[in-house]
Each structure stands twice: as C-alpha cells, then as structure tokens.
Amino acid sequence: MNKILQYPELSVNPFGDRICKVFSSSQDGDCTFEDFLDMMSVLSEAAPKLVKAEHAFRIFDFDGDDMLGVSDLKKVIERLVDKNHLTDAEIQDVIENILEEADLDDDGALSFAEFEHIIDRSSDFESAFRMRL
Amino acid sequence: MQRNKGRKRLIPDQAQRHIENDNMYKNRRSTRTRRRDVGSDYASRFRPSFQDGHLDNQFRSNISMRRLTREYHADQAEIHLENHAKLIVSKMEEDLSTMEGKMESEIFTKETLKHMPQCLTIKRSVKRKLTESMKDKTKARPISLWKRMKYRSSMKYSQMKRHFKDVVYTCELWYDSLKTIEGQFGSSTSSYFKFLRWLFLMNVLMTIATLIFIVLPEVMHRNMTELKDNLMRFEIWDVFTGQGSFTNSILYYGNYSTQTLNIFGLPYNMPHAYFYTMLCLYVVSVLILGYSVTQSYRKSFIQAEEGLKNVFGVKIFCGWDYSITNQDAANLNTKAVYNGLKELLSEVEMKDIEISWTKKIKIIFKRFIAFITIFAVVAVSGISLWLLMDMNVGNNMEFPLLVALLANLLNVIIPMLFTKVARYENYKKQSHAVGITLIRSFLLSTVIVGTLVVFWLTHSSEKECWETSLGQEMYRLIISDFFLTLAIHVIHFVFFIVKRRCLKWPVFIEFDVASNTLDLIYSQSLFWVGFYFSPLLSLVVSIKIFCTWYVKKYYVLLVCQPSTKAWRASQTHTWFLTLTFLTALATNCLMIFIITKKSPTDCGPFQDYRYFYEILLEIFNKDKFPLLAYIEYVTKPGVVTLIIMALCVQVYYIKQKANGQRNLVKILRSMIAWETKDKKFLLESISNITKGEWHYNEQGNRDDDPYNSAPKTVKNQNSMTEDIGATSANYYYT
Numbered sequence: 121m122n123k124i125l126q127y128p129e130l131s132v133n134p135f136g137d138r139i140c141k142v143f144s145s146s147q148d149g150d151c152t153f154e155d156f157l158d159m160m161s162v163l164s165e166a167a168p169k170l171v172k173a174e175h176a177f178r179i180f181d182f183d184g185d186d187m188l189g190v191s192d193l194k195k196v197i198e199r200l201v202d203k204n205h206l207t208d209a210e211i212q213d214v215i216e217n218i219l220e221e222a223d224l225d226d227d228g229a230l231s232f233a234e235f236e237h238i239i240d241r242s243s244d245f246e247s248a249f250r251m252r253l
Numbered sequence: 254m255q256r257n258k259g260r261k262r263l264i265p266d267q268a269q270r271h272i273e274n275d276n277m278y279k280n281r282r283s284t285r286t287r288r289r290d291v292g293s294d295y296a297s298r299f300r301p302s303f304q305d306g307h308l309d310n311q312f313r314s315n316i317s318m319r320r321l322t323r324e325y326h327a328d329q330a331e332i333h334l335e336n337h338a339k340l341i342v343s344k345m346e347e348d349l350s351t352m353e354g355k356m357e358s359e360i361f362t363k364e365t366l367k368h369m370p371q372c373l374t375i376k377r378s379v380k381r382k383l384t385e386s387m388k389d390k391t392k393a394r395p396i397s398l399w400k401r402m403k404y405r406s407s408m409k410y411s412q413m414k415r416h417f418k419d420v421v422y423t424c425e426l427w428y429d430s431l432k433t434i435e436g437q438f439g440s441s442t443s444s445y446f447k448f449l450r451w452l453f454l455m456n457v458l459m460t461i462a463t464l465i466f467i468v469l470p471e472v473m474h475r476n477m478t479e480l481k482d483n484l485m486r487f488e489i490w491d492v493f494t495g496q497g498s499f500t501n502s503i504l505y506y507g508n509y510s511t512q513t514l515n516i517f518g519l520p521y522n523m524p525h526a527y528f529y530t531m532l533c534l535y536v537v538s539v540l541i542l543g544y545s546v547t548q549s550y551r552k553s554f555i556q557a558e559e560g561l562k563n564v565f566g567v568k569i570f571c572g573w574d575y576s577i578t579n580q581d582a583a584n585l586n587t588k589a590v591y592n593g594l595k596e597l598l599s600e601v602e603m604k605d606i607e608i609s610w611t612k613k614i615k616i617i618f619k620r621f622i623a624f625i626t627i628f629a630v631v632a633v634s635g636i637s638l639w640l641l642m643d644m645n646v647g648n649n650m651e652f653p654l655l656v657a658l659l660a661n662l663l664n665v666i667i668p669m670l671f672t673k674v675a676r677y678e679n680y681k682k683q684s685h686a687v688g689i690t691l692i693r694s695f696l697l698s699t700v701i702v703g704t705l706v707v708f709w710l711t712h713s714s715e716k717e718c719w720e721t722s723l724g725q726e727m728y729r730l731i732i733s734d735f736f737l738t739l740a741i742h743v744i745h746f747v748f749f750i751v752k753r754r755c756l757k758w759p760v761f762i763e764f765d766v767a768s769n770t771l772d773l774i775y776s777q778s779l780f781w782v783g784f785y786f787s788p789l790l791s792l793v794v795s796i797k798i799f800c801t802w803y804v805k806k807y808y809v810l811l812v813c814q815p816s817t818k819a820w821r822a823s824q825t826h827t828w829f830l831t832l833t834f835l836t837a838l839a840t841n842c843l844m845i846f847i848i849t850k851k852s853p854t855d856c857g858p859f860q861d862y863r864y865f866y867e868i869l870l871e872i873f874n875k876d877k878f879p880l881l882a883y884i885e886y887v888t889k890p891g892v893v894t895l896i897i898m899a900l901c902v903q904v905y906y907i908k909q910k911a912n913g914q915r916n917l918v919k920i921l922r923s924m925i926a927w928e929t930k931d932k933k934f935l936l937e938s939i940s941n942i943t944k945g946e947w948h949y950n951e952q953g954n955r956d957d958d959p960y961n962s963a964p965k966t967v968k969n970q971n972s973m974t975e976d977i978g979a980t981s982a983n984y985y986y987t
Binding site: 128129131132133134135143145154155157158161163168170171174175176180193196197200201202203204206210213214217218221222224225226227235238239242244245247248249250251252 | 576583587588601928930
C-alpha cells in the first residue's frame with residue numbers, strides 16, 4: 121500500500137488509504153496490477169457517473185456498514201479540513217445540516233440512494249472525482 | 254434492529270421496482286437512442302451491496318458483498334467472485350433472450366458492462382461467459398447472408414469508431430501541460446486552459462477551411478497569371494499596423510478576384526467560393542457553440558437544479574479535487590473546504606437576522622450610484638474612442654495603432670475599476686460580486702467593439718474600400734491585444750521576481766479565471782467581426798492563441814498561486830460558453846445586416862453586385878429554382894405569426910409539464926418522509942409489545958388488541974403509501 125500511496129495524486133489525497141482499500145482485492149490496501157487498472161478506469165474521465173458514485177460511496181463508508189453514518193461523516197470532514205481545526209460543535213452542526221438536507225428517510229444515516237441523489241444533482245462531482253493519467 | 258426491519262420491508266418495493274424496470278426497458282428497447290440510458294439503468298441493479306437481493310434468493314439476506322468477501326480467504330474470495338459473475342450472467346441471459354437482433358443485444362451487453370459498478374475480474378468473466386453462450390445460440394440458429402453482412406459491417410463501424418476515439422485520446426493536444434496545471438492549481442484554473450484549447454482547435458479548423466477554399470485558389474491564380482500588384486516594400490512595422498505592403502496582399506477582402514478563375518483548366522468562381530465558405534463557417538461556428546452551450550447547460554444547471562439545496566453534502570462529498578498532485582495545492586484545497594464550511598455555517602446562522610430598512614435603503618442607494626458610475630464610464634470610453642477615430646480619419650490615418658491601443662487599454666484598465674466598484678458595493682456573496690463584474694466587463698467590451706464597427710459602417714462612403722479598412726482595424730486590434738497582454742504579463746513577472754527574490758516580500762498573485770476568459774471572448778469577437786473582411790485573420794488568431802497558451806502557461810506556473818476561493822468549475826464553464834455564444838450570435842446578426850443592407854465598394858470579389866446577398870439570389874434566378882416560391886410563401890407575415898404562435902404554445906406546454914413534474918417530485922418526497930414516520934411508529938409499537946410494556950389497561954377502553962387498533966389509521970395510510978412508495982422509489986432510482 122505504501123508504494124501505491126507514493127503515486128502523486130494519492131499521496132496528497134486525504135482519502136488515499138481508503139481508495140487503496142476499496143480497490144484492493146485482498147481488502148488490505150495492497151493493490152495488484154488489475155486493482156490499479158480498476159482504480160484508474162473508475163477515476164478516468166469516461167467512467168459513468170453511477171460507477172463513480174458507487175466507489176465514492178465505498179471510499180467514504182469507513183465502517184463498511186453500507187450506510188454513511190454520523191461517525192463516517194465526521195471522519196470525512198476531519199480528513200477534509202485537515203489542519204484547519206473545526207470545533208466539535210461545528211462539525212456536529214455540519215453533520216446535522218447534511219442529514220437535514222439529504223437524509224430523506226430520517227434514519228440518521230445516508231444510504232447509497234440518498235448519497236447518489238446528492239451526487240446526481242451536483243455537476244461538480246464528475247469534474248472533481250477524476251484523475252488524469 | 255430498526256435498520257434491518259426497514260430493509261426487509263423494502264423488499265416488496267424493490268421487487269416491484271425490479272419488475273417495472275424490466276417493463277420499462279422492454280418498452281424502450283425498440284428506441285435506439287435511449288439504449289444508453291437503459292444500459293445504465295439496468296446496470297445499476299448489479300450494485301455489489303444489498304441490492305444484490307434482486308439477483309438470487311441466496312443474496313436476499315441483504316449482506317453486503319464486501320462483508321462476505323472479507324470473511325472469506327483469498328482463494329475462497331475468488332470462488333465467490335466466480336459465483337457472483339455466474340449469477341449476473343444468468344440474470345442477464347434471461348433478459349437478453351427477449352432481444353431479437355444479435356447486434357442490439359451485443360450493444361446492450363457492452364453498455365451494461367460499462368455501467369456495472371463491479372471490479373474488472375467480474376466484468377471480464379461475465380463477458381467471457383456471455384460470449385460463450387452467445388456463440389452456442391448462433392450455432393443453433395443460422396442467419397442469412399445479408400443479415401451477417403449487415404451485422405459485420407455495423408460491428409466494424411463501431412469498432413472503428415472506438416479505435417478512432419482511442420487515437421484521438423492519445424493525441425490530445427497539450428496533455429502534459431494541462432496535467433501539470435491541473436495538478437498544481439485544481440480544475441477551475443484548468444477549465445480556462447481547456448476553453449483556450451477549445452477555441453484554438455475551432456480557429457484552426459476555420460483556418461484550414463479558408464486556406465483550402467479561398468486563399469489557395471487565389472494564390473494559385475496569382476502565380477499562374479503572374480499578377481504582381483504587391484509592389485510596396487515589406488517593413489517590420491507593417492506587422493503591427495496591418496497597412497503598407499499588407500494593404501494589397503491576400504490578407505484582406507479587397508484583393509480577391511471578382512471573376513471566375515481558371516485553375517489547371519478548371520473554372521472556379523471566386524465570389525461564390527468566398528461567399529459560401531464564409532456563410533458555412535459562420536453558421537457552423539454558431540451551431541457548434543449553441544450545441545456545446547445546451548449540452549453544458551443541461552449537465553451543470555438542469556441536472557444540478559436541486560443540488561443547490563444539498564450545499565453541505567456537495568461541499569463534503571465533492572470538495573476534494575482528486576486531480577491535485579502537489580502538497581501546496583492540497584493544503585489550499587483543505588483551506589478552501591474549511592472556508593467554505595465556515596461560510597455556510599455562518600450563512601445558516603445569518604438567515605434568521607433581518608436587515609433593518611435604513612440599511613436596505615443605504616445598500617440600494619450605493620448600488621444606484623455604482624450603476625450610474627459604470628454607465629457613465631462605459632459611455633465615456635465609447636465616445637472617446639469615436640472621437641479619436643474621427644480625428645484619425647481626418648489626419649489620414651497617421652497613427653493607425655492609436656485607436657487599437659486605446660481600445661485595448663480601456664479593456665484592460667476599466668475592468669479593474671469595476672472590481673473596485675463591486676467591492677465598494679459590498680455584496681454578501683463573493684460569487685455575486687464576481688458575476689456582476691463579469692457582466693459589466695462584458696458590456697464594456699461589447700460597447701468598444703460596437704463603436705468600432707458602427708464607426709466604419711457609417712464612414713463607409715468616405716473610404717475607397719471600407720471593407721479592407723474594417724479588416725485592418727480588426728487586425729490591429731487583435732495584434733495589439735496580444736502584445737499588450739504579453740507586456741502586462743512580462744511586467745508582472747519582473748515585479749514578481751524583484752519583490753520575491755530581491756526584497757523577499759511574500760507576494761501572492763491569484764490567477765483570475767473570469768477576467769482572463771473574458772479577454773479570450775473579446776479577442777474571439779474581434780475575429781468574428783473581422784473574418785469576413787480578412788480571410789487570413791483566422792490564421793493570425795490561431796497563431797495568437799497558440800502563443801497565448803504558452804505565455805499563460807508559464808505565467809501561471811511561475812508566478813501564480815492557487816486560489817483559496819472554491820470556483821464551481823462546471824458552472825463557470827457554462828457561463829463562458831454562453832457568453833461566447835452570445836457574441837457569436839451578435840456578430841452573425843451584424844453580418845446579416847452588412848450582407849443585406851450595405852453595398853460593396855469597387856474592390857473585392859463582390860464589386861459587381863449591388864448588395865452582398867444578391868449572390869444568393871443568383872442561384873435561384875439562374876435555374877428558375879422552385880424553392881424560391883416556397884421561401885416567399887413561408888416568409889409571409891401570416892405564416893410566420895402562425896409558426897411563432899405554435900412555438901409559443903409548445904413552450905407553454907413544456908413549461909407546464911416541467912412544473913407538474915416538479916410538483917410530483919415534491920409530493921413523492923413528502924410521501925417518502927411520511928412512510929418512514931409510519932415505519933418508525935409501527936416499529937416502536939412492535940418493540941413495545943415485545944418488551945411487554947404495552948399498558949392494556951390504558952388502551953382497554955378503546956380496543957382489546959393494541960396492535961390492530963392503535964395504528965389503524967396508520968395502517969390505512971401505510972397501504973396507500975406502500976403503492977406510492979414503490980412508484981416513488983422507481984421514479985427516484987431510474
């Protein structure tokens with residue numbers, strides 16, 4: 121995994137280790153050539169939105185329960201803002217706002233359908249979730 | 254527990270959705286154009302997680318595939334993958350058996366595989382299995398020779414198309430530079446460069462067309478007849494002024510022949526070639542632009558319409574730019590996300606606070622003053638340009654570059670003033686200020702170009718050949734614009750070096766995507782105005798854009814810092830395309846005006862005609878074309894009004910339909926919410942019963958059985974919502 125993380129795009133990406141894990145067939149972050157190919161095909165420009173959304177969802181789903189719960193969202197936010205600390209209350213506020221907007225069935229977590237709903241309506245996702253080889 | 258229950262209840266919905274999906278795709282199967290959608294819809298059912306429930310009873314347990322594979326050892330995981338692939342294949346074969354043509358099913362398979370969110374191993378194995386089973390089927394059912402031929406040729410065609418796409422992809426122009434820029438500055442800055450490249454390619458295509466159809470025949474004709482009217486000596490200064498030896502060269506309209514040329518014994522009607530090439534290029538460029546605008550608009554605005562509500566979700570899930578490769582840029586990206594989140598949070602808090610009316614009046618007053626100032630500034634710059642040109646013509650063009658320099662300087666300096674004004678106006682959102690400044694700058698450049706064109710059109714009678722003069726003016730503007738930008742960038746660079754290296758000051762220059770793109774649009778509009786009067790201007794503009802690319806690239810890489818403001822890359826791109834489209838449309842209108850209302854002077858290919866457009870009528874008259882009668886009939890006012898009315902009715906109808914859909918979405922969404930509330934209530938009651946906490950005594954006087962009675966109303970509601978829930982889920986997922 122460490123070797124793959126030296127790839128420039130992944131080395132600065134806060135979700136670099138998550139990306140490796142999601143695409144690794146042995147589940148431990150080590151990637152075979154085929155896994156790497158898979159990663160690049162999903163992150164290429166031509167990949168369909170649905171495929172991208174599916175993998176993004178898995179990247180953000182830290183505990184692997186097929187739902188983006190509060191703990192997942194918290195980890196995502198913490199990794200995103202990195203050194204610029206948000207206080208716990210602020211993170212809580214952000215999470216509440218996200219759930220208020222997107223959690224359509226009020227179960228306190230985002231399912232894939234709800235996540236896809238956000239992604240589907242955002243034109244920025246495709247331009248952001250993409251690497252140039 | 255709650256979640257599991259919820260999922261089990263969802264299964265009937267899913268099954269129904271599955272059936273409806275099937276029906277839908279059977280209905281759509283006949284329409285070729287929608288096949289892509291069907292492929293993706295269909296593929297979405299092969300999600301690796303709980304939706305595997307559709308595939309087989311074995312997976313109905315709603316356990317995610319990942320969890321399964323994690324429990325297995327590596328070799329077992331492989332077996333599992335094989336099994337999984339088999340399941341998918343059997344499901345797909347079932348559906349494929351309903352398809353008639355082999356061709357159709359093959360394309361369908363390809364699309365489905367492409368849209369299937371599975372790893373490559375599974376995809377490959379599915380494909381192999383499908384091809385094997387396909388082969389068996391073909392053996393069983395022989396097809397006619399004609400069908401085979403048709404099938405083969407269409408397969409060859411699609412293969413060639415794919416190969417061609419691959420080749421184009423590998424030959425992508427300036428790929429490396431784009432990658433480095435994107436890696437260090439993110440996708441918003443690279444959107445400017447992509448736009449630049451797009452413009453360059455379009456201009457190169459236009460250059461090729463003009464070279465082949467207009468310039469080359471003229472040059473060959475001149476060489477053959479040995480016409481040597483270009484007697485003036487070439488001076489380096491002519492490159493800047495476009496005058497002197499350039500005046501009588503093939504750069505301008507005035508020097509193209511008016512007769513039918515004789516090239517290698519073949520007749521070549523120069524006026525016709527000139528007119529129709531220009532017509533095609535203008536029309537095609539507008540069509541291309543229109544098409545890209547609608548595509549981009551559909552992608553970034555219509556689909557994203559509801560996305561505005563999910564501001565937080567979008568910030569979090571789309572906040573990271575995956576193409577970044579450099580640590581500084583990554584730090585800035587985290588900072589941008591941080592700032593964005595802070596801003597959003599404060600906005601949510603600010604929503605409750607109302608602004609007092611005295612403050613409101615103050616803001617309105619401020620904006621009114623700003624509006625007046627900007628209007629005055631634009632008017633003054635237009636008038637001063639006009640006066641200078643008047644003076645210049647009176648002096649017999651002694652300082653030809655003066656006008657061009659003034660126009661370009663105004664175009665550079667005044668937008669800076671606009672930015673200051675916008676800051677003074679104190680807009681709440683940064684994006685509003687940027688947008689307003691953009692629109693104002695756009696207005697300014699329109700006024701500048703408009704003044705120049707109107708001046709030459711009104712003074713057309715004074716000049717010997719006003720067409721060439723207009724072409725020269727545009728040539729000067731384009732050239733001086735390039736050298737001015739070059740000079741500004743060099744000065745910036747020198748200042749940067751001095752401040753950074755010698756004085757050790759921390760300097761941060763941000764690359765302003767908006768104003769730079771506006772400059773590009775300005776130069777493109779100059780080109781469109783001048784192109785008709787100077788065919789080789791396309792070559793000049795192509796070279797200019799080519800050089801601009803390198804100037805900007807090194808400027809960005811050496812001097813600039815990535816922006817800490819998060820730009821919405823896709824939407825800005827749409828804005829730029831729209832502005833370009835508007836300028837193209839405006840110049841086309843101008844061209845129509847010139848062609849129909851202005852008479853050509855005694856130079857150039859059209860000197861024998863009273864108006865430019867008469868060349869179009871020539872065809873009709875010559876062959877007694879029956880089309881003319883139809884055209885006359887169609888352009889009658891009555892018919893035109895009818896057409897316009899019909900269009901209006903259609904627009905109204907579509908608008909109403911869209912409104913209806915929107916309302917439906919609202920209703921369905923509230924249904925989903927209600928359904929979950931019901932579910933929650935029921936689950937709570939059930940858990941209460943299982944815990945034995947239900948107080949029979951309290952409920953006793955109402956009914957004996959608490960489960961059947963208390964949620965009775967809910968139950969009724971529930972049976973209703975169940976149906977709607979199924980359809981809503983359908984609507985939602987498809």
